[in-house]
Amino acid sequence: MDLAKVDQIVEKYGFDKNAVLAILQDIQVAYNYLPREAINKVSELLSLPLGQISSQATFFSSFSLTPRGEHIVTVCMGTACHVRGAPRVLSELERELKIDDGETTADGKFTIETVNCVGACALGPLVMVNGNYHGNIDTAEVSTLLSAYR
Amino acid sequence: MIHVRINGKLLEAKKGETVLQLAQRNGYHIPNLCYHPSLKADGACRMCLVEVKGANAKPNSLTTACTLTVKEGMEVLLDTPEVSKHRNTILEMLMALVPDSPVLTKMAEEYGLKEIRLAQGDEVCIKCGLCVRICDEVVGAKALAMEGRGTETTFNPPFNEPPERCVACTSCAFICPVQCIPVKKTNDSITIWGREFDRLKCTRCGRALDLTEEHMALMMTRSSHLKPEDLNVCDVCSRKEVLGTMKSLVDGQITLERVGK
Ligand code: SF4
Ligand code: SF4
C-alpha cells in the first residue's frame, strides 16, 4: 500500500498530536476508508500510542475501517425517516445490491451505510449517494436511483 | 476542616477529598467497581451512588460518591430507598451484560437484587475502564484502548490484537474488578492479551521472576535512578543480602558508613 499520502497529510498538520481527528478525516477522503497501515503510520509519525488513534477511529461512525465502494449509499435511519419508511427503503437497497448494511458489493461499486438523522427530516425517507441528498425516496424509486451510478 | 455528615454522623473531611474517600476513611462501605485510590476517579460504573443534601444540593439528588468532592455542610446518605432502588437497577443492567460474574452475583446477594429482567448478554467485561486507566496512568505503557462507543464500547488492546506496547506487568488483570483478563503463567513465560513474554530469571539463583525484559526497560525509562540489579534479583536473594548486611553490621565486620557502598 502506498502511504505517501499519509506522510503528506500528517506533515500538512505540522505533526500536531492534537490533530488526530482532522488527519483521520483527510486520510478517509484520500483512501475512501482508514487503512490499518495508515493508522499505524499516523501513530508512528505522531509518536502516539496506537490506542489513542484507534479509540478515535472506532468512535465515529463516519470512519470506516474496511474498504468502501466507489459510491457510498447512506440511508438515514433517524426517527423522522424511520417512521416514514426508511427500514423498507434500506431492505430494498440491500435486496437490489445483494449486500447488507455496512457491506460493499463484490465489484467494489457500492457500499451501504446507515446514519441517524442528517438534519433534513422534512425530506424523509432520505438516501444520500456520495453525499448528495435524495429525499422522499420510495422503494419503487430505489433501482432508478442506483442505475444513475451503475 | 470541612464538615460533612454521613448518615447523620458529623465527620471532619479533608479539603479536596471525595465523599467516597471520606466514607472509606471512616469505616463506611460504599460499593464501587471502577474506583481505585491510585487512579483519577472516572464515575463509570455508577455503583457508588449516594444521596446528597445541603451545600446547595438539589433536593433528593443522587450522585456518584467517587467523583463528589466534599463541601462544607454537605449531608450524605448512603442507604436510602432511593439509593438502593437506583443502585439495584444499575447492578441489574451490569448483570444482564455480564451474567456469570461471581463478583456481581455476590453484590446482588448483598443488596437484595433477586431477578434480572433484561435480556442476558454474554460478555465478561463490565466496561469500567480500570484496565485502560491503570495501563495509561500508572504503568505508563499505554498499551490498551477504549474503542467504539455506547453499548459497543470495548476495552482491549488496539484493534484487539496482541498489544505491541504491553510489557506483561499484569496490572490490568490485577485491577479488573470482575477478573476477566486472563493471564497464563508458566515457569518461563507470561501470556496476556494473546501475547507471550519471556520471564526474566533471578540473576543470583535462577528462580523465575514476575518480570519481563520489556517491563524492566519501561520501569527504567520511567525512573532514572533504577538499575537492572534493583529489579532482576528475586525476593529471597535480596532478603538474604539484606540479612547478610545486617549480620555483618551486628558482628561488627562492617560499619554503617560502608553499607552504602
Ligand atoms: S499487562 Fe500490558 S496491558 Fe496490562 S497493564 Fe501491563 S502493560 Fe498494560
Ligand atoms: S476488562 Fe475488566 S478492568 Fe477492563 S474495562 Fe472490562 S471489567 Fe473493567
Ligand code: FES
Ligand atoms: S431523521 Fe432522517 S434526516 Fe432527520
Ligand code: FES
Ligand atoms: S466507583 Fe464511582 S462510579 Fe464507579
